[in-house]
Amino acid sequence: MARVLLFVAVVVCSLLLLNGAHAAQEKNWVVIVAGSNGWYNYRHQADACHAYQIVHSHGIPDEQIVVMMYDDLAYDSNNPTPGILINKPNGPDVYNGVLKDYVGNDVTPENFLAVLRGDAEAVRGKGNGKVIHSGPDDHVFVYFTDHGAPGLLAFPNSELYVQDLDKTITQMYQQNQYKKMVIYIEACESGSMMVNLPPNVNVFSTTASNAYESSYACYYDYDRGTYLGDLYSVNWMEDSDQKDLSSETLQQQFTIVKEKTSGSSHVMQFGDLSIGEMKVIEFQGNNKVPAAAAASTVSTKPFEDAIPSPDVPLAILQRQLQKEENENLANTIRQKLHELVEIRQSMQQVVKKIAEMATYSEEQKTRILNGQSLLSQHACYEAAVVAFKNHCFNWNLPKDAASHVEGLPRTKLIRHVVPTPLLTTNCSTIILIRVNTFINQLFLDYHFYIVMNLCQKECYPFSCSIFCCFLRLIK
Structure with missing residues (x-):
């Protein structure tokens, strides 16, 4: 009987040690x-x-x-x-x-x-x-x-x-x-x-x-x-x-x-x-x-x-303007607000222009600009985002531009593949204001759907490649 009890004690102790070692490893x-x-x-x-x-x-x-x-x-x-x-x-x-x-x-x-x-x-x-x-x-x-x-x-x-x-x-x-x-x-x-x-x-x-x-x-x-x-x-x-x-x-x-x-x-x-x-x-x-x-x-x-989040730069400027008592500084803030609004409008025009050139009907354009769809053509989407960033607007430029551009539209254009060659023309030919000062984070945190919408079904029969993801922008 003593041997049985000893055996049980050894087994229990061994299990406890194993469990303790296991727990210690977690x-x-x-x-x-x-x-x-x-x-x-x-x-x-x-x-x-x-x-x-x-x-x-x-x-x-x-x-x-x-x-x-x-x-x-x-x-x-x-x-x-x-x-x-x-x-x-x-x-x-x-x-x-x-x-x-x-x-x-x-x-x-x-x-x-x-x-x-x-x-x-x-x-x-x-x-x-x-x-x-x-x-x-x-x-x-x-x-x-x-x-x-x-x-x-x-x-x-x-x-x-x-x-x-x-x-x-x-x-x-x-x-x-x-x-x-x-x-x-x-x-x-x-x-x-x-x-x-x-x-x-x-x-x-x-x-x-x-x-x-x-x-x-x-x-x-x-x-x-x-x-x-x-x-x-x-x-x-x-x-x-x-x-x-x-x-x-x-x-x-x-x-x-x-x-x-x-x-x-x-x-x-x-x-x-x-x-x-x-x-x-x-x-x-x-x-x-x-x-x-x-x-x-x-x-x-x-x-x-x-x-x-897209409205943060605008809201910050508006709150600064509300608090500012110095008229000269207030005018500087008003100018920044005006420039931000201008850039948003100009970006919207670029996106609309791309959508018009990439689609075949008003109905298709409306669906691309306003529709919602989940991303599926991942390789094409990434290639299109990179190309758009390189040729149009780089949202990773230095931080001194950041506060002016976060609210610019995230374009939906890349969600559906565009059956046209890679974008090569500088987008600044369409933007008539000082875009280069305000191109940090311009897509992120607004409406990036257009980019994604054009990277889905429309071009799929033409095969999805980097040369299929973008259209040319013509002056």
Whole structure:
């Protein structure tokens, strides 16, 4: 009998040791990305810094967190509090202690995907070279905030296309690089990045908007002259600040954020919805660490001044004009407003001209300009976007142009393939005003559908190639 009891004791102890070893190997990894730069985009890096503070305070060690942000704001000349960034009015400093793994020109789609894949060789000599080393028992939480358009997310100097993100997720799944993964995306048309996410790759995602609409900025700050946060983002982060994440589920957080964001954009969920029943702490924290003390519970209402992201440059100028008492400075602001409106109108004329030349009837043109369709011709779409960017308007020019152009139309033209040769004529021949001063972010966060609409069915019988994606612009 004694031997039996001894045997049972040994087995139990062995199992406990195995379970303990297994549990010790489980890790939570976090990747946080702010894809913009420039003062008028303040909110994106403030969002990212706030997200870092949440996961850090809830017990995820820095060696398991990767942060990518341009890091040009804390000591910007426009910052009335050098070295401090806030994510809501009178809020705490979210910049202090934040990781800076990849900054400046190292914030790229290629580095982001390499970080996810754990490809240290691909980021050798870039940033600090940190990647996540997630394994089959680990959870991964990804948060991205910036501008977007159908099928793409913006980075400071380039774009991440949905097919490249899909490929990376699939590769990670096939190579057992995670047990469960959660992705939160703040961007216009962010739903288009996840709408085809399969339910069988153990990924759950929520997005700030559906595939056809803008996301919203919020918390305008007169002292800083910019918006401090994005509505979807501050809603999930303020919820994480105040709730017990060991008891709240991802689905509950989604429901709260969706309700608080309603009336602005449609917060969406995709992928394996069963993951939504898991606790938030399983991705945004560490179960072994006591719940962090709630941040300030002072009631805030970010929805009160929420505004579509495309209208941020216009709204900033209008608010500056309202506050400005010096008539000379007020006239300067009025001139900037006038130029912004002129450029929007001119861009709309270019888009209309392209649509007229690319279609065969008024009905077809109207459908292209006003219709909604999901992206399917990915290769053609990317080629068309690149060609349009190279030959017409480059939305990644220096930050001094950014505040004037974000609201220009995202064209729908590339959604349907155009059966005509590659665009070669300089688009500035159609624009009679100083376009080159205002061509940063001109498509992103407005109506990029026209570009995508022309990259779908119309040209398919002619085959889809880079030479099929664009028409010539003639004076």
